[in-house]
Amino acid sequence: MASPATKQDPYRWLLNGDVEKNTTWRFGAPPNYEGVNKLFEEGRTKIWPPGSLEEEVQNLVKNWEVENINKVKQEDYKIMDPNKVTFSLNGRKPITLEDKRKLGGGYNAALQTSLPAEYRLYDPKHETAETSNKLFTTTFPRGFALEIVQVYSGPPLIVYKFRHWAYMEGPYKGYAPTGELVELYGIGIFELDENKKIVKVEQFYDPTQLLGPLVKGPKMDDSAEKGKELSSCPMLENLE
Numbered sequence: 001m002a003s004p005a006t007k008q009d010p011y012r013w014l015l016n017g018d019v020e021k022n023t024t025w026r027f028g029a030p031p032n033y034e035g036v037n038k039l040f041e042e043g044r045t046k047i048w049p050p051g052s053l054e055e056e057v058q059n060l061v062k063n064w065e066v067e068n069i070n071k072v073k074q075e076d077y078k079i080m081d082p083n084k085v086t087f088s089l090n091g092r093k094p095i096t097l098e099d100k101r102k103l104g105g106g107y108n109a110a111l112q113t114s115l116p117a118e119y120r121l122y123d124p125k126h127e128t129a130e131t132s133n134k135l136f137t138t139t140f141p142r143g144f145a146l147e148i149v150q151v152y153s154g155p156p157l158i159v160y161k162f163r164h165w166a167y168m169e170g171p172y173k174g175y176a177p178t179g180e181l182v183e184l185y186g187i188g189i190f191e192l193d194e195n196k197k198i199v200k201v202e203q204f205y206d207p208t209q210l211l212g213p214l215v216k217g218p219k220m221d222d223s224a225e226k227g228k229e230l231s232s233c234p235m236l237e238n239l240e
Helices: 034-043 053-070 097-103 106-110 129-139 208-215 222-230
Strands: 086-089 145-153 157-167 181-192 198-205
Touching (some): 053 157, 053 181, 086 106, 181 208
Antiparallel strands (some): 145 157, 157 181
């Protein structure tokens, strides 16, 4: 189980002070990002000046991901307006928070696919928030870091380019870890309302950038994979 963060998070204001003292968390406790912060600081390609638009957008995206992945009650939302916000992946029809919940949330919404079932490297129909959480925290034990590499426009319509990265140091669906760097680049769009709440999220990226490298290693036998899973804490504390 993840333990509550013990010190101030330098990038996620939502987790500092008493801002979230009454929040109900999906996994029972506030997420702890100390591990992924270390990965971020060691592997980022940009260091934005304090107070710059780029730094503000980067921290907004990090806080949005805290809320998007870890909250379960609409009354706990602070970054998004839960009654208005919609999500769209790669130009698909926008969906609501309730639609996301029905999809299974988290990675299920982020890895929607039109591929036939036999070609899917990740199948949202067979995963839940809990199983996908366990899957990716096992595959990426040091976390899945995020940086903003460019901001094209500022609020109220924020358009930015992002980079996610991690090291495949755990198995993925029977495939052995390779230890290799896995990177995912994409474009994100946030639309803010007059109260500076996010009311529209659009993202464009190629999911195979993430999933393809995870099936490069040899197949493992069941006992080896189970041992790897048991050594990893199945909590989202290190995933952004």
